Amino acid sequence: MERELAAALEPILSDLGKPGGVQPDLRDEPWRDDPQAASAFLYASDGSGHGISIDLGLSAVKQIVTLADQVQDWAVEALWSLGHATNWPPCPQHPESHPLTAVVRADRAVWACPTAGTDISEIGTLGG
Template sequence: MERELAAALEPIMSDLGKPAGVQPDLRDESWRDDPQTASAFLYGADGSGQGISINLGQPAATQIVALADQVQEWAVEALWSLGRATNWPPCPHHPSSHPLAPMVVTGRAVWACPTLSTEISEIGRLAS
């Protein structure tokens, strides 16, 4: 897997491993025919897949947030297919309402409450 994609994906995969998350079958299958991007596929237990990609040469926080948004979209679908709550990662302030949103804050990739604009955790350091 392309180095920048693997580095950006690492903290997100760590967060997916938390109790409310779901683990994908990550496959190093490039699907973008653009030398300025790196891509792969995430597959769920039901066999459905979704492509993920980043633009190369961007700041790491920008890449992580862009990828977190795509992985979050995959996770919502995967959790739905398993009959589980789809608000991953759940907002601690509104646990039955909405998931956290990935954002760049002062050069860092974080999960934040989209309603309160409150930073909850750095991506890759979600509490269990």
């Protein structure tokens, strides 16, 4: 797997491993035919797959946030297929309402409440 993709995935997969998350079957199956991109697939237990990718050369923070959004899309579908709550990662301020959103703040990749705009945690350091 491309080094930049693996590095950007590491904090996101750490958060996904916390309670309420779900672990993917990560496969090094490039699908973007672009030398300036790195891609792979995430598979759920039901066999469904979701392509993820980043543009190479972007800052690590932007790569993490871009990838977190894609992994979050996969997680919602995977959790739904398991019959679990799909608001991953859940917003601690509004746990029954919506998931957190990945954003760049002060050159950091963070999970934030999309309603209040409050930073909750740096991506890779979710509680659990």
